[in-house]
Amino acid sequence: MSLGENSNKFKIGxxxxxxxxxxxxxxxxxxxNWVSTLGSPLNxxxxxxxxxxxEGVVHVPEGALVLGGRMPSIDQFQIHR
Structure with missing residues (x-):
């Protein structure tokens, strides 16, 4: 997994x-805006x-309740800028 070389908002983990x-x-x-929704038309x-x-990713606070599974971490996303 990786971060784009110009990404500065997030870190691995x-x-x-x-x-x-x-x-x-x-x-x-x-x-x-509606042509950029996840699930349709985007994957x-x-x-x-x-x-x-x-810009399409936000931090999730520690202790946030997660329903239906675990919250993804930066190691599951490739974020670019």
């Missing part, structure tokens, strides 16, 4: 989660490994 709408960071939703997270942009 961080607990992370991909955000559903990869391009919707702030503001009102737009039609352009979702039910995969052994995924590649996501750094």
């Amino acid at each position: 961080d607990r992370v989660s991909g955000i559903f709408t990869q391009s919707w960071i702030t503001g009102e939703p737009t039609q352009q 979702g997270l039910l995969a052994e490994f995924v590649v996501l942009p750094e």
Whole structure:
């Protein structure tokens, strides 16, 4: 697993989660945002490994309740910037 060479928001071992709408960071939703949703039209997270942009991933706090399995860590994602 890896981080892109310009990635500076995460480090190997961080607990992370991909955000559903990869391009919707702030503001009102737009039609352009909906073409970047995980699961459709983009591939979702039910995969052994995924590649996501750094802006499409968030830190998960320690102690966060995880339902249905364990929370992925940075070693399962390839994050690029």
